[in-house]
Amino acid sequence: MNARPYVLREASWAVIKSESYSVAVLPWGATEAHNYHLPFGTDTYEAEAIAIESARIAWERGTRVIVLPAIPFGVNTGQLDIPFTINLNPTTQLQVLHDIVSSLEGHEIDKLVIVNGHGGNDFKGLVRELQGKSGMLIVTVNWWQIESGKAHFPDPGDHAGALETAVMLTLAPDLVALEKAGAGAARPFVISALREGWAWTPREWTKATEDTGVGDPRGATADAGKQYLESITAKLAGLFSELAACPRDGLYRETNPRQEQSD
Secondary structure, three states, X not given: OOOOOOEOOOOOHHHHHHOOOOEEEEEEOOEOXXXXXXXXXXXXXXXXXXXXXXXXXXXXXXXXXXXXXOEOOEOOHHHOOOOOOEEOOHHHHHHHXXXXXXXXXXXXXXXXXXXXXXXXXXXXHHHHHHHOOOOOEEEEEEHHHOOOHHHOOOOOOOEOOHHHHHHHHHHOHHHOOHHHOOOOOEOOOOOHHHHHOOOOOOOOHXXXXXXXXXXXXXXXXXXXXXXXXXXXXXXHHHHHHHHHHOOOOOOOOOOOOXXXXXX
C-alpha cells in the first residue's frame, strides 16, 4: 500500500515537505473493556479510522488535511477496577494537548480538530483553557454525535451496543466476536435526577453494568455500520474542508445592517 499523504504515521519527510497542510486532525480514544466481544482498543480504532476516512474524502476534494497518530488513552477513572484499563486524568490530557498544540503552532498549523472516540473524554474545558494561551482554533467532535444513531439502529446503545458493534464489524471484523457478546444490560441509578439526565455523576462501571456493555449488540450488522459510517464521514469531511477554506480570523459572519424602511 502506498503511503497516504494525509496520514502522518505513514507519510515520509519527502511527502510532508512537498505539501502545505492547513488542518490537523487528532483522533483520541481510550483503552477499556467493551463487553465480551469488542477489543479494548475499540474507541481508538473507531476514532482513527473515522478521522482517516473523512480526511481521504476531504483530500480528494483538494483539502490539505493531515491526521496525527491516535492517542489510545482516555479518562477512565470509573473503570480502574477492570484489569488493563488505562487512565489519563483530565489534567494529564490538558498537558498532552498543550504540547501537541505548541508543536503544531511551530509548524504554522493554526487549526486542529479533535475526533473523540470515548464518552469519558470531555475536551471542552481543556479547549477553553488553551484558548487563552494559544492562537490555535481547536474544534472537538464526538463522532457518534455527528448523526443520531437512532436513524440507523432501533436501539443504538451507549457503550459496546448495536451502533458501536456495527461500526467495528465494518472497520475491524476480525476483532469482533459477536457470539461472545453479553446482553449489555445496565443498572439504572436509584436517584431520579441522575436517571433523567439533568443531574450527572460518573458511573462506576462494574456496579452499573453486567458485562461492561450498555446496550444489546447482538443484532448489529456490518451493513448498518457501513451506512452509518458513510453518512458521518461525509459530514466530517465537510467540516475539514470548511475549516481549511475559512481564514483564521474569519470564523464569524458579518451581521446585516438594519435596513431603513422608507416612509
